[in-house]
Amino acid sequence: MKIISLAYLAVTTLLCSLITITSVFAQTLAPEVSKPEVAATTSSPRRNDSDQLIILPVGVNLGKQNVIPSTLVRGFEDGSQAINFETWLIPLDDVIQGLKLDVKPLEDGLLEVRSPGLVTRINPEELPTDPELGVVIPVKTIQTLLGVPTEFDMIEYAIKFNPPWLNMRRKGRRTPEIPVVLEGLSEIDAPAFSISAIRQRVNISGRGGGSSSFSNSTNYSGEFTSVGTLLGGSWFLRTSQPDLTNTGTFRLQEAQYFRQTDAADFVLGSQPTFWQSQGTGQYWGATTIQRWGFTPPLSRGGFSPSQRLQANDIGRSITGEAEPGTLVQLTQGFNDVVVDEILVDSSGVYRFENVITGRGGSNTYRVFLYPDGQLTADPEIREAKFSTLPGQLTKGASALVVSTGLSRESSQNGNFFGEFTDVRGGIAYRLGVTEDLTLGMGVVYDESVLGLGELFYQPAGFPLKVKVSALL
Template sequence: MLKAPLKIFYFLNLIPLISISDSFFKSSLTLAEIAPSSQLINTILTQENTQAEKKQTTQKPAISPPKNTQLEPVLTPSHETKLDPNNLTDSTTFIIGLNVGERNLNPGVLVRGKVTDTEAVDFENWLIPYEAVLGTLKFTSKVISDREVELRSPFKIVRFNLNQIRNDPELGLVLSIKEIKALFGIQAKFDSREYAIVFDVPEVQNSASNERERQPVILKGLPKISAPNLTLSQVEEHINLSGTEGSDLTNQGTLSAVGTILGSSWFVQVDQADLKERQTWQLSELQVLRQTDKSDYYLGSQPTFWRSQSGNDFWGFTTIQRQGFSPFPNYGIGGANPTQRLQPERITATVTGRAEPGTLVRLVPNIYSKKVIAEQLVNASGIYRFDNVPVGRQIGTNYQVLLYPRGLLTAQPLVENARFKILPEQLPVGTSALVISGGWQRRLKKNDFLGKFTQFNAGVVQRWGLAQDLTVGVGGVYNSSFNALGEIFYQPSGSPFRAVVSGLVGNDMDVNIDLIWNDYPNFYAGVSSNLNSIHYNLDWGISPQFRFVSNGSFDQGANFNIQYSASGSKSSTLATLGVNTDGRFSWSLNQSLGKFYFSHQGNHTSTSSQLSYLLNPSQSLFLNYQTLNSSQNANLLTAYWSYRSPTRNRYGENLWQTELGYRIGSEGSGIYATAGTTIVPGILLQARYEGVSLTSERSSFSLQLVPSLNFQQGISPGDRQLERLHTEGGLLVRPFYDRNSNGKRDRNEEIYTDNPEFLIINNQVVKPGELDIKKDRFLLRLPPGTYRVELEPAGFPPDFQPSVNAFAVEVVAGSYTPIIIPLQPSYTVGGVVTDAEGKPLAGARVEAISTKSKSSVISITNSAGVYYLEQLRQGTYELKVNGKSVDFNTITINAQSETLQELNLKLP
C-alpha cells in the first residue's frame, strides 16, 4: 500500500492535467479555396484565376461554447444605381420567352439585344431584367445590408453587391448573358424555333433546407382519457430448480409486481431463498416513483447519490428539482437511479471553422441525410459559425460539415467531421439541479423479511452548468457526522479529455479523481484515483492491425496485452497475448473462415477450445474441449448439435432452441442436452441436463420457469419485461364491434385485431412493429405524459367505424391506460334526386339531420343527380334537399337495417 504522503503527491500531480488549454486540441485541415461572388464579370474571373494558383487551406471545424450573438437586421434593398455608360447603341428592346430546358417559365419578357430571323447577334451582351432572371432560375432574394444581397436557388447560393448591377432606362436592373454565366454558372442559348432564351439549369436532388419542425400537438378540445389511479398491472415469478445426483433439490425464486398509484408507479420484489419455506423470503425492493421533466420523487428503496461505504440498503425519500433542462429519457430500462436523472437529454454547442468567402457551409447529421441542421454562406471574414447545435445521446454526438465551393450545390462538397464528446454529468450552461435525500440504512438477516432500519443518512447537492466546459456541484452529506461535498465535471470543448473530481471532507477525507482521454479507437487512457489506490486503463491503436491494452493499479499489479486483428471477405482473425506483473501469461484466438469458427482461450490454470460449423442459419455443429490444471488434471470433450428456430418473439428470443450431444472426460462420460421455448405467451421455459462435468462425475440438471401475467382489463399473458413498467407506461387499445351501438362491449361482440395500422400518436403513425399484438388487445409502450391519440378510419372495416376519432390520453408509469374503442355500424344511404318533373338535379345539397343530436351528414349530387350519405349511425334522420323537405323526409336506421340502402328523393 502507498504511504499517505505519496498518495497526496499522486493526487497533486494529476490536477494540472485539467488545465490543458483548449487550443492544444485544434488542428488545421486542407480544403479547397472558394472564389468569392461579391463582384461581377472581371472581378469574378480574376479571382477565380488567382485562387486557382493559391495554396488551398481551411481550418477544421471547432467546437466551442455558444456565445450571445445578434442577427443582423434585414434592411430594405436600395436599387439606386447609375446608368451604364456603355449602353448598346445598336440594340433594341423586344419581347422573348424564357425557358429552362424544354419548360417555358416566362412566355414573354422585354429584353435588350439584337436578333435576325434565325440568329442572335452579340448574344453574350443581351440584357435581361434582373427580376425576370431570378424568377426563371428560381432564386429567392434576401437583403444582407443596404448594399449586399444573398440569392438562393436549388442549385446555388451566392452573395453580391446590388450597386454593381446595371440599370437600363427601359428595363430597370438588368443582367447580361455573360454576367449570368459568370455569376450563377448557368449556360444559355437562343432558340429561334421557340423564340426563347433557353437556360441550362443543373438538376439537384431535393433536400430539406433546414431541420423540419414537427407539427404542434393540439390537445385542447379533445375528450380526455385519464390513466388509472390504482392498479396491479403485472406479476412475474422467476423459478429456478436445480439438483445433482445424490443431493437434495434446491428451489429458489424471485417474485416481482408493478402497478400504478395516484399518478406514480410502485414496484415490489421479494427474494425467495426457498419457495416452500416462507420464513426464508425477504423483501428486496419496494419503491414508489414519480418522474417528470422538471422533478422526480423517490420513496422507498433506492441508491444514494453520494458514495457509500456501508454496503447496506438505503430506504428513504429523494427529490430532484431541475431548472432549465430535461433529463435523459431512460424510460423503460428498468430500475430507478437518481444520479441517472441528473444527466441532461441534450446540451448545445457551437461549431466554427474557416473557409473561403462564397463557400456554402451546411451542417448535417451525416452525408447521406437530406436533413440540413443549418447552413451559412461564408462572408468576407472567411469564418462560419453555427450556434446552439443540439447534442445528445439520442440526437447523436457526431455531425458533418459540407463545404460547397462558390455556393454550388451541384458541386461535390468537401466533408469535415464535427464530433462531440459528452460528459454524462455535463449540464447545459445556465441550468442547475437540486437533489435532497434522507432516509435510513437497512440491514438484512437470515429469515428476516423486512430487515432492521438503523443509521439515519441525509444529503443535499446543487449542481450548476457554469460554462460549456464546466459543471460544478456543492452540498453536504450526513452519515453519523457532517461532511462537505464538492464536485467538478470538466471537459474542454472539442477535446477528448475529461475530468471528474468529487470529494467528502469532514472528520475523514474521501477524494475521488477520474481523468480520461477518450480518442478511441486511436487512443484511450483513464486514471481513477482515491487516497488509497490509483487504477488505470489504457487502449492504444498502434496500427490498423495491432493494439496495446493494459489495465491495473499502481500497488496491486497490472495486465499488459497485445491484440492483432485482421478481416477479409470470408475470414477474420482476432488474437491476444497478455502477461501480468507476476509473469503469468494469458492468450486467446478467434478465427472465422467461411462457415467454420474457431475460438481458444487459455491461462496458467485452464484452457478452452471450440470449433463450430454452420449447417444453415438455424443449425450448427460444435466440438468443445476444456482442461483444468489442478491435482486432477481434468479435461472434458463435448460434441453437440445446436438448433435455434428462425422465428423469434418481439423480444428477440427464439421460439425454440435446443442442444443435444455427448461428453467424454477425465470424470467419465454422459449425455449433454438443453432445451428452451417461449412458444407459450407470457412464459419462458429452459432446461439443462449434464451427464458429467469438467470437475464432477455426478449428473446434474436445472430448470428455469418464468411465468408473467397482466391484470389490466382481465388476466392475460404478461410481456416478461416487468421492470420496464417501473419507469414506463403505455396504451392498452381494445377496439370491438359494437353491433348494437350502446358504447359497451356485450358478450357476443368480438375484439377487432385484423389490422393494427390505425393508431396515430402525436401526429406520428404507429407502425405495426411498435405494437405488442395480443389476442384481445394492442399494447404500446410510451413514456409518461399526455398524448394526442387519433384513429385512422382506413384501419377499420368500412361498415364499422369509431364514433370518436381523437382523444387526449394520459399515460403514467406502472400501467397501460385503457382505450376502449366501440366500432359502431356505419350505414350509407344513396340514390337519385329529381325535381317535380322527374329530371335529375345536379349540384343539389342533400342533408341528413339526426333528430337526436342535430348533427348532419351532407352530400352534393353529381351530374346524374346521384348522392351518397355516408358514415350514418343508428337513429332517425330528417332528409332535406337544398334546405327543403322531400317526399320521404325521414329515415330510421337500426341494427336490422342494411349497411347500404337505396333511397331516391323527389322534390315536390
C-alpha cells in the first residue's frame, strides 16, 4: 500500500512538470498580443457651480453703511471665503434698494436705472429667475453692467457694494418754473381810463438889453406830454407849443393807443410803418399783429412793428452721434446745471428738441457724453453755439400784420390836427420754414402797389447770416 502511494505521488509530480514546461514553451513560440490600456483615473460625476449654490441669509452694505440688515441670496461659502462669488444670485429688488437706484419702466419693456453716477437700461427678460428668490441678478452682471465693484465680507457676513459714485458731487438740475396760483386772491379791476403822468416843459429864450428890449425879444415855448391807460392798453399824447402866449400855434405831434398781449397787438394813431416808407409825412392809422407759436420781447418806448414781429426766444435742435448706451447731458453756458439728458439707443443718434436760444435763453450750450452711462468717467465735451437774427422765427411759428391809414402833414394854417392826405397800408405774413430759414411776403400800397419780400437765413454750424427785406 505504501508503494502504491509513492508511485501515485511520483506520477502526479511528473505530470505537473510536463504541463508547466509545455505552457512556457507555448508562450515562447506564440506572437505577442497587445493588451488594451486601462485608464489610470476613474471618472466621477461633476457638479455645476449652480448646483453648489444654496440659500444664504446675508446683509447688504453700501460702502460702510448697512442698508439691508438681512435678506436671502443664493450662494456658497466654505466658512472662510465665498466660493465662485461671481455666480451668486441676488434678488433684483435688493440690488435696487442696496444701491439706492431709481427705476423707471419704459414703454418698450426695458427698465431705466438711474443713480448719482449711472444711467443705463436693463432688459428684465434677460435676467434669470430663481424659483425661491424671483428675478435675480448675478454678481458678475452687477460688476459689468452696472459697473459696481462687489465683494463678500465674511466677518460681517454681508454683500458689500462699492459704487464709484459714493462720494461724487452731483450736477445741478434746472429748476422748473413754478406756476403762479392766483386762486383765492382778491381781484382789483383796473379803471377803464387813467392818467399816469403829465409833463409840461417850458423854454424861455431872449436877448439881453433894456427893459423894453428884453420884453420884446423874449420867447416862451414848450411841449406838453401825457400818458395813461385805456381799456387794457396805454395811450400817449404829445403836443408842441411854439408860442405859449398864442394857443393858435399849438400843434398835435403824436397821439397813440397801444394794446399788446402775447398773442396779438393793436395800435391806433401815429405809428411807424412795418415796411420802408415811400411817402412823406407821418403815418396815422390802425395796425394789428397776430402771432402764432412765439412771444415777442417786452415793448418799451412805444409801438415798434419790427420789434413786435420778433421772437423773444427761438427753439433750436441739437443733434449728434454717439455709441449706444452713452449718456448725453445738455448744459447751459459754462455751468454744471443739466438742462436735459438722453440715453442713446441702438440708433446711435441723440437729439435735443426745442432748445431755447435768443433773448429768452442762452446762445451757448455744451454737450457731455458719458460712455456706458457712467457719470464717474471722463466725458467727451462738445460745444453748441447759436446766434439769432432779429426777425427769425422758430420752425412752424408765424405772424400776420395788417395796417391801413393816411399820411399826415403839419398844418401851417392853424389846424391843430394837421392835414391828412394819401392813403397807405399793407398786409404781410411771416413764417418760420425751418430752424435756419424764415420767409415773409406781402403787399403794400404806398403811392403805388408794391410787393414785399423778406428772408432771414442762418445755417447751423456755418458763419453766415442773411437778412433781406425789399419792396418790389
